[in-house]
Amino acid sequence: MRTPADEEATIVGDIDTRSLARRSLASVHELVDIRITAAERPSDAMLDEGYLRQLSGHAHHHEAKSDKKTLEQSGSEDTNADETIYVEFEVGDPRDPMNFSYGRKWSITVAASMFSIITASSSGAYALGFTSMTRDLNATQFQATVGLATYTLGFALLPLITTSFSEEFGRQPIYLATGAGCLLMHMMTALAQNIQTVIVGRFLAGAFGSTASAMVGGTIADIWAPHERGLPMSVFATMVLSGPGIGCIAAGWIEQNPHMEWRWIQWIHVIWLGLFLIVAPVCMKETRAGVLLTRLAKKMRKQTGNHHYRARIEDERASLRTLIYVSCTRPIYLLFTEPVVAAFSLWAGFAWGILYVLIESIGPAFRTVHNFNIGQTGTVFTAMIIGCFVGEAIQMYQEKLYAKYQPTKGPEARLYSACLGAVLFPAGMFIYAWCTFPSVPWIGMAMGIFVIMMALFIIYVAVFTYLADCYGVFASSALAGQSLSRNMMGTVFPLFTTQLFAKLTYHWGSTLFACIAVLMIPIPYVLLWKGPAIRARSKFASQVMHPAHK
Numbered sequence: 001m002r003t004p005a006d007e008e009a010t011i012v013g014d015i016d017t018r019s020l021a022r023r024s025l026a027s028v029h030e031l032v033d034i035r036i037t038a039a040e041r042p043s044d045a046m047l048d049e050g051y052l053r054q055l056s057g058h059a060h061h062h063e064a065k066s067d068k069k070t071l072e073q074s075g076s077e078d079t080n081a082d083e084t085i086y087v088e089f090e091v092g093d094p095r096d097p098m099n100f101s102y103g104r105k106w107s108i109t110v111a112a113s114m115f116s117i118i119t120a121s122s123s124g125a126y127a128l129g130f131t132s133m134t135r136d137l138n139a140t141q142f143q144a145t146v147g148l149a150t151y152t153l154g155f156a157l158l159p160l161i162t163t164s165f166s167e168e169f170g171r172q173p174i175y176l177a178t179g180a181g182c183l184l185m186h187m188m189t190a191l192a193q194n195i196q197t198v199i200v201g202r203f204l205a206g207a208f209g210s211t212a213s214a215m216v217g218g219t220i221a222d223i224w225a226p227h228e229r230g231l232p233m234s235v236f237a238t239m240v241l242s243g244p245g246i247g248c249i250a251a252g253w254i255e256q257n258p259h260m261e262w263r264w265i266q267w268i269h270v271i272w273l274g275l276f277l278i279v280a281p282v283c284m285k286e287t288r289a290g291v292l293l294t295r296l297a298k299k300m301r302k303q304t305g306n307h308h309y310r311a312r313i314e315d316e317r318a319s320l321r322t323l324i325y326v327s328c329t330r331p332i333y334l335l336f337t338e339p340v341v342a343a344f345s346l347w348a349g350f351a352w353g354i355l356y357v358l359i360e361s362i363g364p365a366f367r368t369v370h371n372f373n374i375g376q377t378g379t380v381f382t383a384m385i386i387g388c389f390v391g392e393a394i395q396m397y398q399e400k401l402y403a404k405y406q407p408t409k410g411p412e413a414r415l416y417s418a419c420l421g422a423v424l425f426p427a428g429m430f431i432y433a434w435c436t437f438p439s440v441p442w443i444g445m446a447m448g449i450f451v452i453m454m455a456l457f458i459i460y461v462a463v464f465t466y467l468a469d470c471y472g473v474f475a476s477s478a479l480a481g482q483s484l485s486r487n488m489m490g491t492v493f494p495l496f497t498t499q500l501f502a503k504l505t506y507h508w509g510s511t512l513f514a515c516i517a518v519l520m521i522p523i524p525y526v527l528l529w530k531g532p533a534i535r536a537r538s539k540f541a542s543q544v545m546h547p548a549h550k
Contacts, residue, residue: 085306086311088293089293095292097285097286097287097289098222108219108223109224109232110235110283111279112215115175116236116239117240118212118273118276119182119209119243120212121243121250121272122247123148123151123206123356124243124244124248124251126202126251126265127248127251127359127360128248128252129251129255130144130262132262133198133261136261136262137194145497145498148359149491150202151203151206154210155213156210157210157484158211159211159484160332162178162210162211166288170286171222171286171288172286174211175215175284176280178208178209178210178211179208181207183274185202185204186201186269189201190270191263210487213487215476217233217236217479218476220233221472226411226468231399233465234396234461237391238457241384242388244359248381249381249382249385252374252381254268256374293311293312332484335481335484339538340470340527341467341478344467344482345481345482345484347422347524348486349486350489352487352490353490354452355456355490358384361506365445369438370438380442383449383450384450387450387452387453387457391458391461392457394417394420395458398458410532411469411531414465414469417458418458418462418466421454422522424454424455425517426514426521427451428454429511429514429517430448430510430514433511435447435448436506467479
């Protein structure tokens with residue numbers, strides 16, 4: 001039960017912890033996983049115990065001893081919980097990532113998005129080097145395609161682990177570590193002497209590069225308020241979705257040059273990743289408020305000797321096992337228990353699968369139907385880039401609609417453009433399908449690609465902004481859940497694309513995909529209509545809707 005004292009923020013005067021508010025559990029604003037009960041919160045003695053010590057096997061004895069001492073002193077766990085003092089940023093505190101300067105916010109957004117465009121470029125550019133790679137490594141077309149699929153498999157799986165480490169160590173170290181790993185794996189692929197090394201290198205490059213997709217949305221949610229978030233998310237989406245097009249345009253002409261070919265496609269990405277690793281430490285700062293508060297709480301415990309100070313997020317860190325369990329399972333938990341996350345993950349996942357169908361099939365389709373060479377085929381991907389920029393223009397209008405209707409509609413005001421995208425997506429696939437005839441000018445197929453990418457851009461931004469608004473501090477986990485679904489479909493679709501089109505032809509194969517997309521049109525309309533009622537029944541989203549009731 002709250003008391004008046006609970007509602008008042010007591011300021012802690014300290015050179016390192018100035019303007020921090022002390023709050024009781026009842027009045028703390030920071031949210032934690034609903035699966036963490038009061039009894040599972042870590043004891044005061046455990047807070048500063050390193051995870052390496054826990055792994056060494058000494059933690060259990062120490063934990064049991066400290067718990068016994070706590071119970072003897074307080075008489076119960078509830079008494080101990082009442083003594084806990086939670087620290088939070090005061091309103092306007094410049095150390096709060098939400099209060100970073102406008103320039104700092106944009107430098108972080110652009111630097112993180114730079115990582116995204118590099119890894120997205122690599123996903124598509126790789127496919128343009130199939131001809132020389134299969135010749136040099138004596139590999140089959142299907143083996144080369146496995147390398148395309150395993151890249152997205154790495155994108156799907158590793159965020160479940162990196163999310164947990166970002167919660168403990170912060171986002172900035174994860175960006176730097178995974179950026180370095182991604183660079184080394186592209187180097188491994190460039191130097192490979194057999195297709196098996198390429199496949200392993202591609203999987204690991206995707207795994208390290210997954211940070212560029214899974215964590216950037218959370219980073220943007222960390223520093224931009226909901227009403228500011230649309231444009232940064234659009235910039236991020238433009239980078240991600242134009243990346244495959246940019247990579248394929250360049251890769252087509254690199255592959256055309258007999259002195260460069262597939263290995264230089266990889267070396268170009270090594271160079272760009274090196275530039276990112278130079279830029280990132282300068283432009284990026286830690287954005288996870290919970291991590292910053294944890295560091296400050298540790299300083300307060302050390303300086304004051306009072307071990308009751310803690311950040312709210314530390315309640316999830318009773319042990320390394322609890323941290324890994326919460327962070328690794330929360331995306332999957334949200335994916336399978338939250339209707340909003342499940343519906344958008346299915347929709348975005350299918351759209352992402354279609355993107356990889358295009359990446360793999362555009363080359364063979366234009367060579368077969370219109371006799372394009374590999375350089376000309378790469379240039380066709382310009383339609384993808386133009387589609388993204390037109391999608392960005394539509395998104396700018398969507399932001400005006402959001403500003404107008406958000407006070408009455410809430411997060412559902414994000415979905416007006418998504419309703420348009422739901423219709424444009426199958427329309428683009430129908431255009432692409434029925435222009436794949438030699439008698440139809442090549443621009444017809446390019447127009448289909450343009451419409452598909454415009455719709456995919458709209459869908460992608462809607463998914464990220466809507467989930468970020470609905471799930472607040474849990475946005476990274478919600479986005480990781482949809483990222484898992486999205487990239488698993490991106491893994492699977494390329495593996496049957498060639499066989500599907502060989503059996504059904506480009507006309508009917510693309511028509512089949514278009515018909516499936518038609519069945520998904522109602523998803524944004526249902527959420528626009530019933531979204532608030534659905535979120536009110538959600539255990540996680542309802543905390544964001546009604547934070548006072550946690």
